[in-house]
Amino acid sequence: MIVVSILRLLAISISCLTISAIPQFQEPILIVVGDVNTNNARIMYDALDRHLVHTPVQAVLSLSGEDIYSETLIIAEKPSIWILSSLEPGQHYLIHLSSKNGISSRASFSTLSSNRDSSFKIVIASCNNFDSDHDGSFLKQLSEDENVQSRIGMMHIGDQIYADPIFHNWNRGGRLKPFEVLLEEFRSAYRRVWSAPEMRTLLSTAANWMLLDDHDIINNLDAEHFRDGRGPLLLAGRQALLEYQFQLHRDVFHENGTELSQVCADFNKVISSFAFIFVDTRFQRTFSFDGNAPMLGKAQMHRVNTSIHRYGQDTSISRMFVVSSVPFMFAPFKWFATLADIVEGEKLTSHSVHRRETSTLLDLVGKFANKSTFLAGDVHLFLRSRICQKATSHATSSRHCIEQIVTSGVTVASTAANQLKVCIFHFMCLFLGPRQLGSWELVPDAVNIGHNALIVNGQSENYEAIPIFYKSPSQWTQASQNVFNLGFRIRAWQTNAIVLTAVSVMVTTLIYRIRRNSKRKTHN
Structure with a gap:
């Protein structure tokens, strides 16, 4: 019964797997919220728009709709970390990074409760x-x-x-x-x-x-x-x-x-x-x-x-x-x-x-x-x-x-x-x-x-x-x-056919890999 079910799988087309289209990003800066504690947080930022490298961005931290801190950050060639401290426990914060073209990238996080x-x-x-x-x-x-x-x-x-x-x-x-x-x-x-x-x-x-x-x-x-x-x-x-x-x-x-x-x-x-x-x-x-x-x-x-x-x-x-x-x-x-x-x-x-x-x-x-x-x-x-x-x-x-x-x-x-x-x-x-x-x-x-x-x-x-x-x-x-x-x-007595099928597939795969590697060596 199980072997029949396995064989039926082979008849089902993989094409039924639906794959979404490749998405395009809208914001120029990638923001990833890192570790967060009760009073501090680590924010990683990196330029998706590579024209922003070596340019300043305005970073703003908000709480309850009010801007409470701002800082000018410089976009580097690699990801950078913005460390936020003196935060309040159990609060939800918003972040805005505004680039020179006026487009903002946003993020949010909540600090841990005390x-x-x-x-x-x-x-x-x-x-x-x-x-x-x-x-x-x-x-x-x-x-x-x-x-x-x-x-x-x-x-x-x-x-x-x-x-x-x-x-x-x-x-x-x-x-x-x-x-x-x-x-x-x-x-x-x-x-x-x-x-x-x-x-x-x-x-x-x-x-x-x-x-x-x-x-x-x-x-x-x-x-x-x-x-x-x-x-x-x-x-x-x-x-x-x-x-x-x-x-x-x-x-x-x-x-x-x-x-x-x-x-x-x-x-x-x-x-x-x-x-x-x-x-x-x-x-x-x-x-x-x-x-x-x-x-x-x-x-x-x-x-x-x-x-x-x-x-x-x-x-x-x-x-x-x-x-x-x-x-x-x-x-x-x-x-x-x-x-x-x-x-x-x-x-x-x-x-x-x-x-x-x-x-x-x-x-x-x-x-x-x-x-x-x-x-x-x-x-x-x-x-x-x-x-x-x-x-x-x-x-x-x-x-x-x-x-x-x-x-x-x-x-x-x-x-x-x-x-x-x-x-x-x-x-x-x-x-x-x-x-x-x-x-x-x-x-x-x-x-x-x-x-x-x-x-x-x-x-x-x-x-x-x-x-x-x-x-x-x-x-x-x-x-x-x-x-x-x-x-x-x-039960154990029902597994013989499964074992035979499984081992056959694995051995076939092994033989395929050996032959493929042999062909590569011959080609080289």
Whole structure:
């Protein structure tokens, strides 16, 4: 029955996926609201109209319809930060940046409340491939959602852009482009994606916090790319990452523009009585590789360990979120992780070289399982699951479980439903094979493979995570989703045909990749 459903998917045309037209920006300056606290805020601004570079703009801050502060800012060649201080807690502010041509760019934000019991809403999302598919339909749905509009901020947890074309063009051109040219291509990618009307609305109307993933620079980002001679591209992508993402919530440059020492991607954020620990799974293992701890590095693991214990033991913190771009528990079976490495060149958190660090982190968070939630992106679907202590001969109802929620895919090209190979692999990871990693096992509860995002509502000790799904899924997505729904009901004796189908597709893909690489070598 399931095999028939899978085969039916092949008969459904992908052309049914509706893609919106490429939007054009109306305002000359891109404004992104960065980190916001009770008394201060960071505002990033960058010229979309490049004729404004090196020209002054008048920046005005308003509260309750009254202009309360103004300053003249100079538009630079790269993004700049306007730091606002001495703000009032729990207030809504408006920003106007007026250029020499008289056209204003606007933004708004609310400062955090000083009351630890105040309510708040946070939107969580990842994987924005707008530059490839120009699909703004779900982003538009988000921007028009009343719950999203009342958010205090938005957490973007990976793949804020897809920079893959920059690498492919550079590689096909003989890798001749210098660092400066590559850097400008990364900057242009950010400007294109973030100036799309729907995305621009989300970035300019509340705080934004960002955690990188691989596609922000190159697919499967890690230190091995340096050994493959891709250093100039990696360093250009890194510089753009610092400019557009890191400095939204921290200082990363001296006044003369040089980089501060010891820049790290991990950070913490406390909102009301909720703590968010952002764990970096890409930057460290690429630019500060530690052979003894290749995924997180010893220094970051120490910082994360300290944060987990501090917030876990703090009675004023009612919930602790461990946020990462890559899920720490998704494909726990070693063979599946190895397969992902062979076929895609991606070393998942369950890969043999990362299992020890992943297991250590799970054990750390497991000490505070009753108040902890893992939040992650990357895998192009929504997944609500539990990470539980391994079942024993004793009653399993008493074992500790950690909540895990994965949200990934705000455009059609970054949803699993758009990729049959990914659908099959994810089905295997969730429903077939062992689910154990260290002393923990994965228990999936709900899956959606279409467009998705998440709203976290919090107040005092109360918390709920509400998924947002696309209101108009395609026929292909609905049919694919039905297969995953069946996955929760199949028994082990029914899986043979599924395994055969899945392995056949994966092996075929592997053979295709080997032949393609062989042809490239022959051609070269």
